[in-house]
Amino acid sequence: MTTEMQLAYVLRLLVAAVLGALVGIEREARGRDAGMRTFGAVALGACAFTILSVAAVPPDHDTARIAAQIVTGVGFLGAGVILRGHGHISGLTTSATLWATAAVGMAVGYGLFLLAVATAALLLALLLLRQVPWLPGRANDKPPGE
Secondary structure, X not given: OOHXXXXXXXXXXXXXXXXXXXXXXXXXXXOOOOOHHHHHHHHXXXXXXXXXXXXXXXXXXXXXXXXXXXXXXXXXXXXXXXXXXXXXXXXXXXXXXXXXXXXXXXXXXXXXXXHHHHHHHHHHHHHHHHHOOOOOOOOOOOOOOO
């Protein structure tokens, strides 16, 4: 493998880590245990495994097996952040966001940068929608001005 190709893969790793960290900043700002470093690491790891599945697995072998294990492994990691106690479940949003952030890393690993950026942006938008006070299910269900 050429040095240029390896540098391109390193760039992918950096992009994945930054996109993951951006999503993690929102979680960290909410005081969640899984924050910028955790989300950056999930995206970076998913990207690295995806690159390995493409670059290191011979073409006549099934490269999708590694990608499938990323989804399963991050699902297991996400299960670890879900807590149940006193009739309340917490950590579901963090868990789902970890899982989706792995998809961001995988997209970058496959070189699908636009898909990765769009997914990270949508994740941030979904998380930030919690800030809108008049959405149904919030303490104040009235639109602004009512």
